[in-house]
Amino acid sequence: MIKQRDKSKKRNAIIEAAVHAFIEMGFDRASMDYIAEKAEASKRTVYNHFESKEVLFKAVIQHFVQQSIEEKQIPYQANVPLEAQLNKFAELKVGISTNQLKMNFMRMAFGVMITHPNIAAQVMENAGNNDDGLQAWLDDAVADGRLIIEDTALASEVFWSMCSSAFFWMPMLQGELDASKAETLKKEFVATFLARYSK
Amino acid sequence: MIKQRDKSKKRNAIIEAAVHAFIEMGFDRASMDYIAEKAEASKRTVYNHFESKEVLFKAVIQHFVQQSIEEKQIPYQANVPLEAQLNKFAELKVGISTNQLKMNFMRMAFGVMITHPNIAAQVMENAGNNDDGLQAWLDDAVADGRLIIEDTALASEVFWSMCSSAFFWMPMLQGELDASKAETLKKEFVATFLARYSK
DNA sequence: CCTTATTTACACTAAAAAGTATAAATAATG
């Protein structure tokens, strides 16, 4: 019978340090020595918790994903203009793009996954689930007779395609989007979507 | 007076080898030794042509950009359905996404640019110019009275947002898109666009 | 206060890769 003590404190400190080191200097250039120093731990302790840099990275990703699961479900409301409700969906994406920490983290993560396909594969296994609830919302709006959509999955993709490109991919690789520009685009995307699918 | 001989042959062999090495193994893991070997040149020769790996990378990018400048202008045609003409614009993006070599190259290039911001900055200086001719086409269509658009620049962005997300970013980071799926999306994008802006 | 799980300091190893030096070999061009 082995006594177990609470290792979580050092472990969390290491993950926290790794998150910032990876964001700051990228996966390859953030050395284990540097991470240990920032975590106020010895390098040996880092390796006692995470047997390799790759394992540490995966833990960092998981830590981040954990934090990001705050299912922002937007329920369909019969007596609110569709425009306003769709705006909220678009706002979800805009919200991510203006969260500097989150964007930097994702930029870093994509960099790693492009550069190290083997790590990417392992990370992707634990990913999945990408439902924003838009399709459910569309189904409700159709049932309520306010939208005419044959294929709500397809319509959902149309909407997210517009938003993702402008509010996610572009800012991700080309830097933050101007706020008023974002507003203009958001309005136009919603208007375009409604032109196609509303009665 | 120094006699100049033709060094372009070796130089091109090196660039060619570097292109494939970078695509195959990524910037960091493609060593100068490996590139030299693939180019059937000595490492010293590689360094005689390109004073550093970074300089070589920039030459590779330039080589690629040079090849990609085949201005596929699509002129406005008064007596052809708008749908068919817009399809061609969408096809431009689909075309890129199904060019495996091109996508692999761009994936690699983005990886480098995310991972090495200093290189990214230098590469970006020589970039610019991203006009696909859609806005000009829209202007013509508006002048011809077949579309009603206040801001053709904005409308152009709406169209490219849809297409870029589905036909570029997603395939770039998540692998090739199914052909029939691409066809479905393309149709829906064009239909959505026309629902918003056609008479 | 004792036991011992956990952490630390520090000195290693091993590997990889960028870039350099130099003298000899090769081949373009007049």
Next chain:
DNA sequence: CATTATTTATACTTTTTAGTGTAAATAAGG
């Protein structure tokens, strides 16, 4: 053919960093 610009082979330096070994120090928890 002769000249010499270019290329080659080879051995080298330097730097960086992942990961390990070990004995001593620390501190959690009963």
